[in-house]
Amino acid sequence: MAGIIGHILPLALGVALSSVPIVVMVLILLSPRGRWSSLTYLIGAVIGLAGLTTLFTAVATLLPPAPSSSKSPLIATIEVALGAGLLFIAAVRWRRARRLHHEQTEGHAAAAAGAPGGGTGTAAKSQTGAAKWMAKVTTLGPIPSLGVGFVLMLRPKNLLLTIAAGVAIGAGGATFSEVVVGIALFVVLGISTLAAPIIFAVVDPSRMRRPLEETRIWIEGNSATVTTIVVLVLGTVIIGSGLAHY
Known part of the structure; x- marks a missing residue:
C-alpha cells in the first residue's frame, strides 16, 4: 500500500x-449563483475524476502480472510513454x-509608441477570447456547472495523470481494499484545491470574496509558468519510475 501511495x-x-479548473471555480464562486453552482461544479469534477480513475484502474488490473516485484517491461513502457506525453504538453505550454508574452510585449511597445493598431494583434485577440469565456462562466447555473466540472477532468494532462495513477493502483497486484483506498486517496487529493475553497466560500461567502479575487488575479498572471513546471516535473518523475521497472 505504501508503494501505491x-x-x-x-x-x-x-x-x-x-490551473484551468481552479480559475473556473473562482469565477463560478464570484458569480451571482455561485453558491449552488460551485457545489454542482465540485460534484461534476468528483464524478469525472473518480470515474476516470476507476476505469483506468480496472483496465490496469487486466495487464499481465509482472515477472518480479520490481521488473515489468510493459508497465515500464506505459509509464515512459505517459511521462513523454506530459513532457510534450509542458513543451507546448x-x-x-x-x-503570447512576446506578442504582448510587442503590442505594449507599439501602443506606447503610438503605432496604428498597437496591441490589437494576436495577443489582443487572445485576451478578448479569454475575457469572453470568463464572462460566460460567470453566467453558468448549477446544471451547466456540473457538466463543466466533469468535462474539465477530461483535459489531456488530467487524462495522462489519471492513466498513470490507474496503472500505479491497479497493476501492482493490490487487494480490493487497497485499490479502493488508492482511488479514494487520489480523488480526494486531486480535488482538494477545488473542494476546500468551495466549502469555505459556501460557509462564509462574504469573507472569501477578497481572497478569491486575489487568487484569480494571481493565477491569471502565473498559471502558465506554474502548470508548465508541475507538468515538467511530473513527466520526469513518471519516466524515472518507468525506467526503474525495466
Missing part, C-alpha cells in the same frame, strides 16, 4: 494544481506562453 501522491498533486 508513493506513486499516486505526485500524480494527485499534478491534478490538484491544474512553454512555447505558447513565450509566444
Whole structure:
C-alpha cells in the first residue's frame, strides 16, 4: 500500500494544481449563483475524476502480472510513454506562453509608441477570447456547472495523470481494499484545491470574496509558468519510475 501511495501522491498533486479548473471555480464562486453552482461544479469534477480513475484502474488490473516485484517491461513502457506525453504538453505550454508574452510585449511597445493598431494583434485577440469565456462562466447555473466540472477532468494532462495513477493502483497486484483506498486517496487529493475553497466560500461567502479575487488575479498572471513546471516535473518523475521497472 505504501508503494501505491508513493506513486499516486505526485500524480494527485499534478491534478490538484491544474490551473484551468481552479480559475473556473473562482469565477463560478464570484458569480451571482455561485453558491449552488460551485457545489454542482465540485460534484461534476468528483464524478469525472473518480470515474476516470476507476476505469483506468480496472483496465490496469487486466495487464499481465509482472515477472518480479520490481521488473515489468510493459508497465515500464506505459509509464515512459505517459511521462513523454506530459513532457510534450509542458513543451507546448512553454512555447505558447513565450509566444503570447512576446506578442504582448510587442503590442505594449507599439501602443506606447503610438503605432496604428498597437496591441490589437494576436495577443489582443487572445485576451478578448479569454475575457469572453470568463464572462460566460460567470453566467453558468448549477446544471451547466456540473457538466463543466466533469468535462474539465477530461483535459489531456488530467487524462495522462489519471492513466498513470490507474496503472500505479491497479497493476501492482493490490487487494480490493487497497485499490479502493488508492482511488479514494487520489480523488480526494486531486480535488482538494477545488473542494476546500468551495466549502469555505459556501460557509462564509462574504469573507472569501477578497481572497478569491486575489487568487484569480494571481493565477491569471502565473498559471502558465506554474502548470508548465508541475507538468515538467511530473513527466520526469513518471519516466524515472518507468525506467526503474525495466
